[in-house]
Amino acid sequence: MxxxxxxxxxxxxxxxxxxxxxxxxxxxxxxxxxxxxxxxxxxxxxxxxxxxxxxxxxxxxxxxxxxxxxxxxxxxxxxxxxxxxxxxxxxxxxxxxxxxxxxxxxxxxxxxxxxxxxxxxxxxxxxxxxxxxxxxxxxxxxxxxxxxxxxxxxxxxxxxxxMTTWEYRPVATERPRPGAVPQHEVFLPGGPVRVGSAHPWAYDNERPEHTVDVGPFLLDAHPVTNGDYLVFVEAGAYEEPRWWHPKGWEFIQSERVRHPLFWLPQGQHVWLRRRFGSVEPLPKDEPVQHVSWYEADAYARWAGKRLPTEAEWEKAAAGSDGTPREYPWGDTPPTHHQANLGGSTWGPAPVGSYRGGRSVDGVWSLLGDVWEWTSSDFGGYAGFRAFPYREYSEVFFGAEHKVLRGGAWASAPVAARNSFRNWDYPIRRQIFAGFRCARDAT
Structure with a gap:
């Protein structure tokens, strides 16, 4: 030709x-x-x-x-x-x-x-x-x-x-029901990682693309599930200030928070949740969602771990072999075989549902299902230039906002990529946010 x-x-x-x-x-x-x-x-x-x-x-x-x-x-x-x-x-x-x-x-x-x-x-x-x-x-x-x-x-x-004044019951596409995938940790070697993007539609806060070094670390293979988090709740961790950031402890006390938003305790060891217009048993194999950064941070401390930095998160998404990737699986845009995105499922899928979306290191669900809180404050990369207007990113830079990565079931594929950065206040719980834990490998 x-x-x-x-x-x-x-x-x-x-x-x-x-x-x-x-x-x-x-x-x-x-x-x-x-x-x-x-x-x-x-x-x-x-x-x-x-x-x-x-x-x-x-x-x-x-x-x-x-x-x-x-x-x-x-x-x-x-x-x-x-x-x-x-x-x-x-x-x-x-x-x-x-x-x-x-x-x-x-x-x-x-x-x-x-x-x-x-x-x-x-x-x-x-x-x-x-x-x-x-x-x-x-x-x-x-x-x-x-x-x-x-x-x-x-x-x-x-x-x-x-919404509680109307029974909104969307028609959802069926979510996969895979076999159980036990939680385990994946080792990510230290070294350079490409952070940010030169993607034609990447936002200003994803630019410029640059390289940073991270130390070796261990990352949970999949997000913390409802079942995992339920152990934290029933262990009385919401009553123990030692697990909480001081501002987090102040927040959960003032707001009387004792479990994730939309969970409904029904008595000893019986839990329901409200999902749009329906009330249903709490599914223990789905990623926990509607938790604040403070709740995610407290769980990580309780588990003897921590939240990953956003550079560590992007290292896991790109893979440890040094090959540049737009998505955990490569450079082809997401499909319904790789990630729970686009809103049609109206909720997270059980962990282990999207084998095609695993990273080259075997980390599951880095894109889709739930946004993942990181330990990082939201700020511009070195060389940041606001484009085309300051109010999209720059006015939010600072320690009062924490970075979330990965997108949720309600996020669209067009806005899902390894480099995409979301941010919010650490008290926010109505967003479709969950998390996974990390720890140092040294």
Whole structure:
């Protein structure tokens, strides 16, 4: 097959990213609409928790974000005025205040989102193939917007889990039921590890790609399960300050926390959990979720271990053989055979469910199922440069936020890779977060 010249190759590349951009945008929108289909207006406009926005706010917010970045920033039409930018500005209006705003009604919000998407489709095809605009390099801004909507779909799932005024019972795809996979530790030799990413759609906080050295360590082969964590609970660890970070002890005492969020004690050694609109027996073989960083840290101390650093976590995901990998299994994007991602299962799968997703060292479920708390504070890498705006990452840098890695069952494949960094306050429990433990090997 004859080769093609540079100009032709660039046009092919542009055509490919345009096709992928549209595919990812449509996948995100289909998920958003599917999650909210059938909910009455009262539930869409209600604030189900001060920790979360009304569901309808998220719908109009993702539309406004898309209008700003995929239309106005790229020379397209302005469909609304600055009032929308202010009304749906996440930094101007904390979540607890958003129900008090004069928001679009559900019908208006969905219509606005559809109108923006139609304009984006028309404008996408009109964009020049050889644009020097940095936002269009490999379709970066389209990937940013698609990931943004998928991240809000995960936020919607967290809001739906908190909802108690309506029995939200999603139709879930069947989760695997593998044989038991006993917890064990995997040895990871010390040495250099590539941290960060040069992936075309990687966020600014994943850049620049660089190398760091880590010492040898041992890492749990799979996340801590409900059954593992239940031993910690029933051993009375929530009553023992010696296991807790001082601020964690203060938090669990003030909030009267005695077990993971949504667990329901029913008497001696009998536990249920609430999962969306259903109450069911606590499945002991699934990764524990809805635990704060303080709870994860306390469990690790109790077990004689610690939480991994994010560099250690990325070392485990990339593998110890020195081969660069975008995902634990290689460079091919995730499928349902490799990781529990995309939201269709509506919960973590039992540990050992995704053999195809194991790392080269035999570490399970590094992507999907539950976000994994690390010991690391959130900050920029050396050489960090905010792009295209400071408010995505930089304003959150500091010791008050802890890094999570790996993505959860509610995270989308487009936003799941070894280098992806999430962050939150160490008290957060409504997010789909769990953890695995590590310890020094020396």
């Amino acid at each position: 004859a080769g093609i010249g540079g100009a032709q190759a660039a046009q092919v590349s542009q055509a490919l990213w345009k096709a992928r951009a549209w595919r990812e945008l449509e996948a995100a929108r289909a998920r958003t609409l599917g999650m909210l289909a059938g909910l009455p207006e009262t539930e869409l406009v209600r604030q189900h928790s001060p920790l979360m926005s009304p569901l309808v706010w998220d719908v109009a917010h993702v539309a406004n974000y898309e209008e700003q970045w995929l239309l106005r920033a790229l020379g397209g039409p302005a469909l609304t005025d600055a009032r929308f930018d202010t009304l749906y500005d996440a930094f101007r209006h904390p979540r607890r205040t958003r129900a008090q705003l004069s928001l679009l009604s559900p019908d208006q919000a969905f219509a606005y989102a559809a109108r923006v998407r139609q304009a984006v489709q028309e404008h996408l095809h009109a964009l020049p193939e050889d644009s020097p605009e940095p936002l269009l390099n490999n379709g970066y801004v389209f990937g940013m917007v698609a990931q943004h909507e998928q991240q809000h779909a995960e936020t919607l799932a967290a809001t739906l889990q908190l």
